[in-house]
Amino acid sequence: MASKVLDELKWRGLIAQTTDETALRAALEGGSVTYYCGFDPTAPSLHHGNLVQLILLRHLQRAGHRPIALVGGATGLIGDPRQSGERVLNTKETVAAWTERIAAQVARFLDFDGPNAARVANNLDWTAGLSAIDFLRDIGKHYRLGTMLAKDTVARRLNSDEGISFTEFSYQILQGLDFRELYLRYGVTLQTGGNDQWGNLLSGVELIRKAEGVGVHAMTTPLITKADGTKFGKTEGGAVWLDAELMSPYAFYQFWVNAADADVVPWLKVFSFRSREEIEALADAVRERPGARAAQRALAEDVTTLVHGADATAAVIAASRALFGSGDLGSLDAATLAAAVAELPRAAVAPGASVVDAFVQAGLVPSRGAARRAIAEGGAYVNNVKVTSEEATVEAADLLAGRFALLRRGKRTLGVAESAAGASAGASASDPGVTADLATGGAVV
């Protein structure tokens, strides 16, 4: 039902601000609206923050509206001003490569068939050939310095020690230019984005009003938060990446499964497409049986399926069940075990290799000193058995199915030591470091 999409989005907590809500509601209920959201290539992949935007695009498309995903081949070369300080410019080659990757990523979330088929656009197409003089005459004349300086991010940066470059200051004009261009080319009348982009969205709304005499809309999503006040989406790898190369589907699934009780219901509303009834049932489940973590599992399954597909999700659920299940690891069959450890960081070891080295090689700790510290703190495990000595070694008897020993730091940082003998030739022969200095003797774990 197209008519109710705004209410649906509100209930889900996906709307922070809109321009004239009455007019926007009328437009959304009156027919198919062409809308857009921009994604700047500031990294090789999109992340959790962009995911909210992608989900919003999807909701609107499902409601019968027509999405345009804009990749910022041009704006990515400039960089929008952040509070934290001036950006380091990336090379044109880098930005071009990232633009391509991101365009491919975005496409997975949209439907390119049917009457409201999606489209991907690149703002480099209309800015690359724009001369500085034309830009200043045709666009710049519509911008008032007072308004530009008053933009929150700009004002903040001006008052900070770092200040702000003309390059980043100009960003808002480029984004306004995009909205106008998309309006002229495709009849786009709504731009969506994160709430921190509000000023940049308004830039386009104002430009179109001044230059074209037409009123268009803007709508933002709120910043996703965590109940404990820490930053949403912060992980060891920096962000929750949507690209499987930057963050494995297993790690991605684990991120969502680890959602706090206080966060999981709001996140279900935002990140899953489950119905109101289903989400309310899961909210009850959290209240009544929090230990079962039913809502967290549902959230993780939905989001992982959306981003990585059903097959990858089934695999990581099976892996998670095996690794975090209460059953004895030794009782797992070889195939299940191999699948479960497939995603884990691994170390190739020969029987007799030290546990310290295996932990370092698997990347579970950054240094040998840190590995020793982990053991001393009682936070290192081999096959779910606490390692008690810094001289402990991985022996043949520890290898499950004759090949793997499960390494764990703390409660849930996992890795695997794979027997060099049982591993494929390439993996084991390539690293002489492990086999060269095997610990002599020492306690067997």
Added chain:
RNA sequence: GGCAGGUUACCCAAGCGGCCAAAGGGAGCUGACUGUAAAUCAGUUGCGCGAGCUACGGGGGUUCGAAUCCCUCACCUGCCA
């Protein structure tokens, strides 16, 4: 172009000649308690088993000894033009 201030570990920030691998806070990690959650308390956080090594923007000096003093370069910020 001129003048002033700044650059310390993941981040903020103290230190201003030896007691500094560097206070304090944040963040991270581990343990206890748990439910792969939160809260709380405790421990821990450059590399190395160790001797020791490397580090306070880069380089060069002074000194028995430098994060600390001097010179120089780079970068950042502010003010003036």
